Amino acid sequence: MPNVREPIKESSKEKKQKIIDIGFKLMCEKGYHNVSCVDIAASANVSTGIIYQYFKDKLDIFIAGTKLYSEKLMFPMLNALENKNITKENFDKILRNMVDDAIKAHTLTKNAHKELMSMSCLDNEVFAIFNCNEEDATEKLVRNFPKVKNIKEKVHLLINMVDNLCHEIVYHKHENYDYAFMKEQTIKLIEYMMEDVYEN
Amino acid sequence: MPNVREPIKESSKEKKQKIIDIGFKLMCEKGYHNVSCVDIAASANVSTGIIYQYFKDKLDIFIAGTKLYSEKLMFPMLNALENKNITKENFDKILRNMVDDAIKAHTLTKNAHKELMSMSCLDNEVFAIFNCNEEDATEKLVRNFPKVKNIKEKVHLLINMVDNLCHEIVYHKHENYDYAFMKEQTIKLIEYMMEDVYEN
Amino acid sequence: MPNVREPIKESSKEKKQKIIDIGFKLMCEKGYHNVSCVDIAASANVSTGIIYQYFKDKLDIFIAGTKLYSEKLMFPMLNALENKNITKENFDKILRNMVDDAIKAHTLTKNAHKELMSMSCLDNEVFAIFNCNEEDATEKLVRNFPKVKNIKEKVHLLINMVDNLCHEIVYHKHENYDYAFMKEQTIKLIEYMMEDVYEN
Amino acid sequence: MPNVREPIKESSKEKKQKIIDIGFKLMCEKGYHNVSCVDIAASANVSTGIIYQYFKDKLDIFIAGTKLYSEKLMFPMLNALENKNITKENFDKILRNMVDDAIKAHTLTKNAHKELMSMSCLDNEVFAIFNCNEEDATEKLVRNFPKVKNIKEKVHLLINMVDNLCHEIVYHKHENYDYAFMKEQTIKLIEYMMEDVYEN
DNA sequence: TATGAATGAGTCTTCATTCAT
DNA sequence: AATGAATGAAGACTCATTCAT
Numbered sequence: 001m002p003n004v005r006e007p008i009k010e011s012s013k014e015k016k017q018k019i020i021d022i023g024f025k026l027m028c029e030k031g032y033h034n035v036s037c038v039d040i041a042a043s044a045n046v047s048t049g050i051i052y053q054y055f056k057d058k059l060d061i062f063i064a065g066t067k068l069y070s071e072k073l074m075f076p077m078l079n080a081l082e083n084k085n086i087t088k089e090n091f092d093k094i095l096r097n098m099v100d101d102a103i104k105a106h107t108l109t110k111n112a113h114k115e116l117m118s119m120s121c122l123d124n125e126v127f128a129i130f131n132c133n134e135e136d137a138t139e140k141l142v143r144n145f146p147k148v149k150n151i152k153e154k155v156h157l158l159i160n161m162v163d164n165l166c167h168e169i170v171y172h173k174h175e176n177y178d179y180a181f182m183k184e185q186t187i188k189l190i191e192y193m194m195e196d197v198y199e200n
Numbered sequence: 201m202p203n204v205r206e207p208i209k210e211s212s213k214e215k216k217q218k219i220i221d222i223g224f225k226l227m228c229e230k231g232y233h234n235v236s237c238v239d240i241a242a243s244a245n246v247s248t249g250i251i252y253q254y255f256k257d258k259l260d261i262f263i264a265g266t267k268l269y270s271e272k273l274m275f276p277m278l279n280a281l282e283n284k285n286i287t288k289e290n291f292d293k294i295l296r297n298m299v300d301d302a303i304k305a306h307t308l309t310k311n312a313h314k315e316l317m318s319m320s321c322l323d324n325e326v327f328a329i330f331n332c333n334e335e336d337a338t339e340k341l342v343r344n345f346p347k348v349k350n351i352k353e354k355v356h357l358l359i360n361m362v363d364n365l366c367h368e369i370v371y372h373k374h375e376n377y378d379y380a381f382m383k384e385q386t387i388k389l390i391e392y393m394m395e396d397v398y399e400n
Numbered sequence: 401m402p403n404v405r406e407p408i409k410e411s412s413k414e415k416k417q418k419i420i421d422i423g424f425k426l427m428c429e430k431g432y433h434n435v436s437c438v439d440i441a442a443s444a445n446v447s448t449g450i451i452y453q454y455f456k457d458k459l460d461i462f463i464a465g466t467k468l469y470s471e472k473l474m475f476p477m478l479n480a481l482e483n484k485n486i487t488k489e490n491f492d493k494i495l496r497n498m499v500d501d502a503i504k505a506h507t508l509t510k511n512a513h514k515e516l517m518s519m520s521c522l523d524n525e526v527f528a529i530f531n532c533n534e535e536d537a538t539e540k541l542v543r544n545f546p547k548v549k550n551i552k553e554k555v556h557l558l559i560n561m562v563d564n565l566c567h568e569i570v571y572h573k574h575e576n577y578d579y580a581f582m583k584e585q586t587i588k589l590i591e592y593m594m595e596d597v598y599e600n
Numbered sequence: 601m602p603n604v605r606e607p608i609k610e611s612s613k614e615k616k617q618k619i620i621d622i623g624f625k626l627m628c629e630k631g632y633h634n635v636s637c638v639d640i641a642a643s644a645n646v647s648t649g650i651i652y653q654y655f656k657d658k659l660d661i662f663i664a665g666t667k668l669y670s671e672k673l674m675f676p677m678l679n680a681l682e683n684k685n686i687t688k689e690n691f692d693k694i695l696r697n698m699v700d701d702a703i704k705a706h707t708l709t710k711n712a713h714k715e716l717m718s719m720s721c722l723d724n725e726v727f728a729i730f731n732c733n734e735e736d737a738t739e740k741l742v743r744n745f746p747k748v749k750n751i752k753e754k755v756h757l758l759i760n761m762v763d764n765l766c767h768e769i770v771y772h773k774h775e776n777y778d779y780a781f782m783k784e785q786t787i788k789l790i791e792y793m794m795e796d797v798y799e800n
Numbered sequence: 801t802a803t804g805a806a807t808g809a810g811t812c813t814t815c816a817t818t819c820a821t
Numbered sequence: 822a823a824t825g826a827a828t829g830a831a832g833a834c835t836c837a838t839t840c841a842t
Contacts, residue, residue, distance in 0.1 A: 003814095005826095012826065031322045033233055036811060047828045052813065118321035121314040122231055131372060153382045156374075157389075160364040168356070174335065182353045189357075189389050212801075236836055238804090247803040249839080258837065405805095412805065431722045433633055436832060447807045452834060518721035521714040522631060531772060553782045556768070557789075564760040574735065574756075582753045589757075589789050612822070636815055638825095647824040649818080658816065 004056055016054045018044045024065025028111040032062060032119055062119060066129050069112050074137045076101035077159060086144055091194070095187055099162055106166040114171070134159065154193055161186050204256050216254040218244045224265025228312035232262060232319055262319060266329050273312055274330065275337040276305035277362055286344050291394070295387055299362055306366040314371075334359065354393055361386050404456050416454045418444045424465025428511040432462060432519055462519060466529050469512050474537045476501035477559060486544055491594070495587055499562055506566040514571070534559065554593055561586050604656050616654045618644045624665025628712035632662060632719055662719060666729050673712055674730065675737040676705035677762055686744050691794070695787055699762055706766040713770075734759065754793055761786050 007013045023040040037058050041048040055061050080098030106113060120127040134156075141155045148154075165186045169179050207213045223240040237258055241248040255261050277298045286294060306313060320327045334356075341355045348354075365386045369379050407413045423440040437458050441448040455461050480498030506513060520527040534556075541555045548554075565586045569579050607613045623640040637658055641648040655661050677698045686694060706713060720730045734756075741755045748754075765786045769779050 007826085009826075015827090033322075037813080038811085041829095048812090048830095049814080049828055050826080053826080058812070114321040118318040121318040122233075131374070135374065150378055150381045150385075152376075153378055153385065156368070156377070157364075157382060157385060160368070161361070164357075164360040164364060168360070174331070174356075176352075177356070178350055178353055181350045182357060185350075185353065185357060185393065189393055192392050193385065193389055207801095209801085215802095237838080238836075241804090248805090248837095249803055250801080252838065253801080407805085409805075415806090433722075437834080438832085441808095448809095448833090449807055449835080450805080453805080458833070514721040518718040521718040527771075531774070535774065550778055550781045550785075552776075553778055553785065556774075556777070557764075557782060557785060560764040560768070561761070564757075564764060568756070568760070574731070576752075577756070578750055578753055581750045582757060585750075585753065585757060585793065589793055592792050593785065593789055607822090609822080615823095637817080638815075641825090648816095648826095649824055650822080652817065653822080 003052075004060075005053055007054060015044075015046055015050065019046060019051060019054065019061060020064045020068065023061040024069065024112070027062055027065070028109075028115040032115060059123065059125075063125055063129065065112075066116060066119070066126050069109055070116060070130055070133050073105055073109060073113060073116075074133050076105045077137055077162065078140055092187070092191065095190060099165065099183065099187060102162050102166050103169055106170045110170055113167075148196070157193065158190055161190060203252070204260075205253060207254060215244075215246055215250060219246060219251060219254065219261060220264045220268065223261040224269060227262055227265070228309070228315045231315060259323065259325075263323075263325055263329065266316065266319070266326050269312075270316055270329060271333045271336070273305065273309050273316065274363075275333060275359070276301050277337070277341075277359060292387075292391065295390060299365065299383065299387060302362050302366050303369055306370045310370055348396070357393065358390055361390060403452075404460075405453055407454060415444075415446055415450065419446060419451060419454060419461060420464045420468065423461040424469065424512070427462055427465070428509075428515040432515060459523065459525075463525055463529065465512075466516060466519070466526050469509060470516060470530055470533050473505055473509060473513065473516075474533050476505045477562065478537055478540055492587070492591065495590060499565065499583065499587060502562050502566050503569055506570045510570055513567075548596075557593065558590055561590060603652070604660075605653060607654060615644075615646050615650060619646060619651060619654065619661060620664045620668065623661040624669060627662055627665070628709075628715045631715060659723065659725075663723075663725055663729065666716065666719070666726050669712075670716055670729060671733045671736070673705065673709050673716065675733060675759070676701050677737070677741075677759060692787075692791065695790060699765065699783065699787060702762050702766050703769055706770045710770055748796070757793065758790055761790060 007016045019040065022044040023035075026035045026040060026043060037051055038048055040061065041051055051061070055064070077098055080094060080101055086094060116126070116130070120130045137159060138152060138155045141158075142151050145151045145155075165183060168174075168177075168182060207216045219240065222244040223235075226235045226240060226243060237251055238248050240261065241251055251261070255264070279301060316326075316330075320330045337359065338352055338355045341358075342351050345351045365383060368374075368377075368382060407416045419440065422444040423435075426435045426440060426443060437451055438448055440461065441451055451461070455464070477498055480494060480501055486494060516526070516530070520530045537559060538552060538555045541558075542551050545551045565583060568574075568577075568582060607616050619640065622644040623635075626635045626640060626643060637651055638648055640661065641651055651661070655664070679701060716726075716730075720727045737759065738752055738755045741758075742751050745751045765783060768774075768777075768782060
């Protein structure tokens, strides 16, 4: 990546961070294609020129944001399950905590998630970061259940189910849907799927 | 919507249809932002001007395409389940057909899927059509199980789980994942969830 | 060359021609790098967009101008010598006419020549057009002297010498130089070089 | 020229020299418009800011380089002829040496030549330096033949003819041209032109 | 109804130059 | 005397949309 340099001074680092934060926020709120670099520069109170000293191009800003925020989206799952000594008795509680944390995280970064999904569909690099983070998350969770066959696949399904539930609750706004029931049902399904797992 | 009129002549109707068909196809194949109205007009063998007689703007073409095709593209499970007399005995078979159909549909229209997801994230109207179609799909399935409580939510979860499985198989390309197992596990979970359902 | 179309309507043809004429003139007067496409569009009273319908890019305009005008610069040589029945007696007169015409042409397109030289140094395509036109000119002149060995090289030297004389007279503005003498000397040298030529 | 100062410290003088040397070299190699001041500063291991303490602007660097180097680059025939005691007997040999030297110089500094020509066409100051250098070169040669009328013009023609020959050989790459012949012919013409000269 | 040429605001990006340190 | 981060005007180019015909 030529012609792109890293900020050294503290104030410059803050500037770069500001570009990521505000740029990514704008892109998520208004849509990647509806925000120009001039907009970002203006909102971040920097010159347009400086953007191209710290980022290859506009997409590079989005990718930087993605790296930061997609981890935050994945983090609740990790946080809840990782390094926990999971037993038949505490699994339900741990699982419920994880789901609640995930919902909270999705709520906080509502717009980010929409745009991230959109971009991950359109751009391979964004997609790769997503996948990579997801795999990392899976990998970490898997360590809790070392001896089980297909635990990788099960954890993946788990992540997807929780994610789906979050989307449902945070975005879909179907009227007349009983979201409490959906949450219970999801937990129930996960517990059923993991039944043969936490027993070893 | 001023200045937009409906075609009256048969040949004009065909023209409008061609714009939707070819325009939507192009947008799905190459991405909404990578197809220009001039491209669409050229591909559809019409003048660029005529587009703005039948459509408000570029997005309007995509929305028209979405209305027409998203149901078929995104909810192919409808065909498999609708109007089937589901019993304890045939449910497994019907479910497996549905899953296979869904995977097939996703595979065939991979790019369309991606773009539809992307646009539904970006544009509220597209998103609304999606939601609406999803609700319609749910509604139709629900009719098969009239007396059950929370059947709507369960069907919704079902759709999501199948959809997720399809994405997994069609896009994600995780190496070393046992997709056959994931499919079996998904079916198993659905059957477990629907257990109390097909008994009535 | 995709996305570039040829004008069909008469008024459009005029528009394209205007872009070449005015654009090339501006570039020659102010220097290629000191004229923007917006300048050209404004001066030619067209929109910036139309430029990119008829030309691949900014350089393409210059190249179009080059094709037109480098021929005009070469033309005097051709005009003077081509299809003439050259004899020992009339050679001097023909040569003098040629030189005078060449000087006149260079004077008319003074700025064009400067910029053409500059660009032909910088851009290979422009250089190629130059070379090609020069070769064409040489080829045509050569036909007047079919049987002579190395006539091609001699004609080439001839063209260079006349060209140099023109530059000297039109641009250099050396004070205290006797241009009349230089002209006479050049003619004398050419006649000496061609001595063994027009005799066959 | 406000805000431009001369370096006083030895290390500063070296810095300025380095900017000229490396900047001019880069501009000649890659083209004036394809080298940025940041490039030059980086290559010369100085800060970008310092450039504007010793030079008015970017062009000023090129001009400084031109002043220093163009004489050597463009008029290498000086070395061959200057201070030589030219006689009827040794003229041919001296001339051939000069031509060979000129060809060698052009070959070695091919890109520099192109860029210098281009810039001298674009910028009046560069052009003036060129002219001045050329006149100096002429002047020096002329001293060898003090009593002859129009010797200045003849030397000028001589320089042009050698220069042309060099361009022909170094750049043009006409296929099927007999360059050895062209060289001989050029020498022959020069000797013919100078005939009445070395006799005094 | 239909055409397709034309528009021009808007995009991303570069780089000569400045200025706080 | 020197740094190099920062500026922002300006550039080439695109494309949704309009309009004369």
